[in-house]
Amino acid sequence: MGRRRGVMSEAFKEELAKELGFYDTVQKEGWGGITTRDAGNMVKKAIEIAERSLVEKGRS
Numbered sequence: 001m002g003r004r005r006g007v008m009s010e011a012f013k014e015e016l017a018k019e020l021g022f023y024d025t026v027q028k029e030g031w032g033g034i035t036t037r038d039a040g041n042m043v044k045k046a047i048e049i050a051e052r053s054l055v056e057k058g059r060s
Contacts, residue, residue, distance in 0.1 A: 008046060012046070013031075013042065014026070016042045016045050016046060017034075017038075017042065019045070020038065020041055020042060020045065022034055022035075022038045025038075
């Protein structure tokens, strides 16, 4: 089985990594160099942003 294609764009992942403070690790070691906790926090933040976006769209 192949790997799943990522749902988040590379630019969005980089933006999240910068915001969460581990972009330097991504630059040095690639995405495989981040901790499981960092990856989880990144997903959690992406979900929060998506939920906020849905709420805002519902209000308009």
